[in-house]
Structures are given as C-alpha cells and as structure tokens.
Amino acid sequence: MTEICYPKSAALLSVEQAQQHIRQAIKPIEQHESIGLTEALDRILQQSIHTPIDIPPQRNAAMDGYAFASDALIKNQATMLQVIGTSWAGKPFTGSAQPNQCIRIFTGAVVPDFADSVIAQEQITRQADQITLPENTKPFKNIRAAGSDVKQHERLIKAPKKLKASDLGLLAAAGIDKVQVTRRLKIGFFSTGDELTAIGQALQPGQIYDSNRYLLDSLLKQANHLVTDLGVIKDDSQLIEHTISSAAGKFDVLISTGGASVGDADFIKQTLEKCGQVNFWKLAIKPGKPLAFGKIDDCLFFGLPGNPVAVLVTFEKFVKPALQQLSGLYPTQALQLLARCETPLRKSPGRQEYQRGILRQISPGEFSVQAAGQQDSHQLKVTSLANCFIVLNSECKGVEAGEMVIVEPLDTSL
Structure with a gap:
C-alpha cells in the first residue's frame, strides 16, 4: 500500500490540520442531472441560473388603492378624481x-401606462365614483417597477449552492421549472x-x-445523499476486507465505526x-482521538x-465538511457564539474538547x-439532552463558572 503523503509525527494532529489534509484530498464530483423544482429542495445547484424575464414582469401596485397621474394633483389643495375602472391582479385595466x-x-395588479402613482385606499374619501385625495398627497408612490426584484438576464442564483425554499420560489417567479444539480x-x-447486537x-x-x-443513518439523511446501511461486520479480517473491497466500487464514500484504533481486534487498519x-x-480532539481517512480507488x-459521542463529533468536524466539498460546495464552518x-x-490541556452543553438565550x-x-464519550443521554458543543481549545485547563466560552449550536431553535 502507498499511503497518502501527510506529515507523520508522534505529535497529535490538530483539528484544523486534519481538516486541511482532508480538503486537499477531495475532488468534487462532476456528474449532474436535471430535475424539477418540486424535487430540488436541498439539492446542490451545479450551474448558475439567469432569469429570462423581468421580475416582476410589469409595473404593479404595492397595495390596494387608486392609480392616477401625478399631473392631476393640485398644490396645497385636496384633489378630486373620477373613478373609471378597476385593475385586478391578473385582470389589468x-x-x-x-x-x-x-x-x-x-x-x-398591473399599473396602466397613464398612471405614475398609487395612493392607499385608507388615505382617500370616496362618494359614488368620485374620490378625494388629501392635500399634499405625495406622487410617485406605491408602484413596483418591472424588474425591481431582478432584471431580465440578471443572475438569479450562483452555483454551487444548496437550494433552499426561497431559492425555489425565486426560480418559479422566473418561470424556470428545471435545474441542473x-x-x-x-x-x-x-x-x-x-460485541454489537441488532435491536x-x-x-x-x-x-x-x-x-x-x-x-x-440520521446524520446522513439529506436530499443529496443516497445512503446504504451495510450492517454490522464482525471482528473478522476476511469479512471486513470483503465488505470494504466489494463496496468501494459502489460508493463515493464509505464510513465505518469502531476498529479504527490499533488493538488486536481492530482490523480496519490492516484491511x-x-x-x-x-x-x-x-x-x-476529545472525544474522537483515533481517525482513519483516505481512498480505496x-x-x-x-x-x-467506536464510542457514539465520538462518532457524532468526528462526523460533524470531518465527515460533514468533506461531504459538502465532494458535492461541490465550499465546506462551511460551524456557527460559533460566546456564552457565559x-x-x-473540567479539562486537561492537550486536546481540543467538544463538551456537550445546554445553551439558553x-x-x-x-x-x-x-x-x-458527564462528558464520557459513551454517554448518549447527555448528548440527547444537549443542544450545543462547548468548544474548549487544547491549551484550556478548565473553566470556572461565570467565564465566557465558545459554543457551537446543534439546534438554532433555543
């Protein structure tokens, strides 16, 4: 085997160094497909999109009221106008x-060419087909110009981007029904x-x-992932080798848990x-000191x-940004806040820790x-209660109550 050429040292690799090595080894996939908007939520846009029309396509009223020409206004006096028709949304005058x-x-509703102003209906008085505009009515108000949101041929969305609901609404407003992702x-x-037994x-x-x-399985459930659970593989070098070698040609990414250390029963390394x-x-890093990364073809x-909390932490810090990059996105940094x-x-210096915390606004x-x-890496109940990581750098020797710390929310609804 020829190993990937990363620095070898007895010293522990920092989180940032490991992330950098992973970034350097990944080339985004280039294959794409055309899908409809109803299937596009959370998919990765591969080609930038420009609008074929103005949005909105015509001048339209920003509120219910009356459209008129500002030349009719009488300075310092109320103005009376005759109502001669109606412009409805979808049924222009x-x-x-x-x-x-x-x-x-x-x-x-479309504002007709003769009008350059709209006054809100609450500001006028009306009797039969006559309205009275108040003194000093301001002209040129409450009209949205054609293209005031996006002008024809302007770029709507820049690729690459994970498409959110507002993106799909914008594309629909431009009349675009398919996207390349x-x-x-x-x-x-x-x-x-x-030791592992099925539920x-x-x-x-x-x-x-x-x-x-x-x-x-829960961490990987995303619209742009096709996920396959390959089950539990016993601590048997032949079984593990067969699983890995047969699966490598079918997947873009393989992820294992357990066996990544150097014990007698940890066969991942030798396989x-x-x-x-x-x-x-x-x-x-704590939890999650042992990590294997590389390529099989x-x-x-x-x-x-193998410990579940270490799985969560190493997935968030290393696997998640790698999957983003492989999909064509720029890996994002976790949101960090200061909290008291x-x-x-408790903490000993030497490793960056991600302790599980409860964040309140x-x-x-x-x-x-x-x-x-408690912060042991097997304790899932504590992780279930937590809504953030408390990030303590490698030099930290512990934190006293009342000190400010960095937190990374796991859920933005506090």
Whole structure:
C-alpha cells in the first residue's frame, strides 16, 4: 500500500490540520442531472441560473388603492378624481384615462401606462365614483417597477449552492421549472465489533446494542445523499476486507465505526493497508482521538471511533465538511457564539474538547450555557439532552463558572 503523503509525527494532529489534509484530498464530483423544482429542495445547484424575464414582469401596485397621474394633483389643495375602472391582479385595466380620472387598483395588479402613482385606499374619501385625495398627497408612490426584484438576464442564483425554499420560489417567479444539480452522493456505512447486537435481539453477556448505525443513518439523511446501511461486520479480517473491497466500487464514500484504533481486534487498519491508500491519525480532539481517512480507488473512506459521542463529533468536524466539498460546495464552518458558562468545566490541556452543553438565550444576543452532564464519550443521554458543543481549545485547563466560552449550536431553535 502507498499511503497518502501527510506529515507523520508522534505529535497529535490538530483539528484544523486534519481538516486541511482532508480538503486537499477531495475532488468534487462532476456528474449532474436535471430535475424539477418540486424535487430540488436541498439539492446542490451545479450551474448558475439567469432569469429570462423581468421580475416582476410589469409595473404593479404595492397595495390596494387608486392609480392616477401625478399631473392631476393640485398644490396645497385636496384633489378630486373620477373613478373609471378597476385593475385586478391578473385582470389589468385596458382603457385610457383623462388627467382628472383614476382607477381602482389592487395589490399586484398591473399599473396602466397613464398612471405614475398609487395612493392607499385608507388615505382617500370616496362618494359614488368620485374620490378625494388629501392635500399634499405625495406622487410617485406605491408602484413596483418591472424588474425591481431582478432584471431580465440578471443572475438569479450562483452555483454551487444548496437550494433552499426561497431559492425555489425565486426560480418559479422566473418561470424556470428545471435545474441542473449535482448527482446524489452514494454513501455506505457499517459498524464493526463482535460485541454489537441488532435491536430486537436479546443481549448476551458482553454485548451492547449497535447505536452507531442509527446515529449515522440520521446524520446522513439529506436530499443529496443516497445512503446504504451495510450492517454490522464482525471482528473478522476476511469479512471486513470483503465488505470494504466489494463496496468501494459502489460508493463515493464509505464510513465505518469502531476498529479504527490499533488493538488486536481492530482490523480496519490492516484491511485498509491491503485495499487502499489510508492514513491513520491520532488527533488532538476529545472525544474522537483515533481517525482513519483516505481512498480505496475512487472511494473516500472514513474510519470513525467506536464510542457514539465520538462518532457524532468526528462526523460533524470531518465527515460533514468533506461531504459538502465532494458535492461541490465550499465546506462551511460551524456557527460559533460566546456564552457565559453557568457551571465549572473540567479539562486537561492537550486536546481540543467538544463538551456537550445546554445553551439558553437570556436576551437577544446574550447567551448562557451549562454542561449537559458527564462528558464520557459513551454517554448518549447527555448528548440527547444537549443542544450545543462547548468548544474548549487544547491549551484550556478548565473553566470556572461565570467565564465566557465558545459554543457551537446543534439546534438554532433555543
């Protein structure tokens, strides 16, 4: 096996160094497909889109009221106008008007060529077909110009971009019904370990239920992913080798949990030495010190630790940005906020820690956080209670109650 050429050192690799090595090894996929707007939410736009029309396509009223020509206004006096028709949304007024005439108009309705102003219906008084505009009525108000949102041929959306609901609304407003998006990533994942038992089966002595596959399956559920659960692979080097070698040609990404260390039963390392180009790192991160990353032919491989909280942390810090980059996006940084820590936090220097916390918004722009509980990497209940990571850098020796800390929200609804 020829390993990927990353620096080898006894020192632990920092989070940033590992992320940089991963970024340098990834080439975004180029294949794309054309899909309809109803299928496009959260897909990755591959080609920038320009509008074929003005948006809006004609001048229209910004509110319900009356459209008139400003030449009719009498300075410092109330102005009386005759109502001669109505412009409805979808049913424009097609007649002409004299300077002392106006039309009733509704929000979104086309403003006829003779009018350059719209007055809100609450500002006038009306008797039969006569309206009175108040003294000092301001002209040239409440009309949206054609192209006031986007002008014809202007770029609507720049690729690459993960399409959100407002993007699809914008595309529909331009009359665009299909988009070119990056094809879905094909992702396979599996767990390793003789101790793992499927849900629904009775636990035998020394066994635990496999939570990692359910955790990964949830983390990977996205519109631009095609995800396959490859099950639990026992600690058997031949089984692991067969799984990896047969799966590598079917997927863009393979993810394993467990067996990424160097114990006697950790067969991932020796298997990958036969199958691919993979580096094994010890990272300055807690939880999640052991990590494997590399390629098996054209398939990216991530070997994550076995403890479930370490799976969550290493997925968020390394796998998630890699999947974004592979899809053609620029990897994003997690949102970080400053919060006042309500509880003391224990930590030894040497590794960057992602402790699980409960974040609260005290007032707009002001946050507090407390530890969600004990911080062992097997404790999923604490992770279930948490809504953020408390990020403590490698030099940190602990935090006293009342100190400010950096947090990364896992949920933006506080």
